[in-house]
Amino acid sequence: MTFGRLERSAGSRPMSEINMTPLIDVMLVLLVIFIITAPLMASSLKLDLPKSDTTGSSDAPAVVALAIDSEGRFYLGEQLLDPAQAQTLITARARDAASRNPDTEVQLRADHRVPYGRVAELIGWVQEAGLSRIGLVTETPPR
Numbered sequence: 351m352t353f354g355r356l357e358r359s360a361g362s363r364p365m366s367e368i369n370m371t372p373l374i375d376v377m378l379v380l381l382v383i384f385i386i387t388a389p390l391m392a393s394s395l396k397l398d399l400p401k402s403d404t405t406g407s408s409d410a411p412a413v414v415a416l417a418i419d420s421e422g423r424f425y426l427g428e429q430l431l432d433p434a435q436a437q438t439l440i441t442a443r444a445r446d447a448a449s450r451n452p453d454t455e456v457q458l459r460a461d462h463r464v465p466y467g468r469v470a471e472l473i474g475w476v477q478e479a480g481l482s483r484i485g486l487v488t489e490t491p492p493r
Contacts (some may be wrong), residue, residue: 412454414447414481416440420461422468437475444479455483 417425424436431439447454456476460469473484 412447412451414444414454414456414476415459416456416472416476417459418461418464418468418472420463422464424472440472441475441479444476444481448480452480453483454481455485456481457485457487459487 415427419425423433424431424440426439426443444456458469458472476484
């Protein structure tokens with residue numbers, strides 16, 4: 351009768367190398383996710399926001415002054431606009447200013463109680479008319 355050896359085999363040895371393939375796969379998936387989501391995170395409104403600490407005035411050659419009071423009424427300069435015609439008048443004034451000088455700046459003053467949606471609506475009207483320089487006028491905090 352033949353007997354096998356009574357010695358035990360050493361078994362499998364531990365792996366001393368790191369398998370990089372799964373790590374590279376995960377990193378490529380994360381890269382694709384960031385590439386896809388990065389444009390979605392950018393704001394669609396292009397604003398040139400002023401600093402609230404500065405007291406300097408704008409250097410824009412032409413300015414269109416718009417304001418929204420706490421009740422949500424629109425003003426062109428100091429003139430109160432009829433709510434039914436506000437969009438038409440503001441868009442026409444902005445389009446006229448853009449045709450004369452595309453670097454015309456819109457200075458927007460909004461009461462702090464005005465909902466953000468109302469301000470965004472006004473900014474949308476101005477951008478549709480062709481003006482992209484929009485400054486939000488703020489008060490300088492007391493020191």
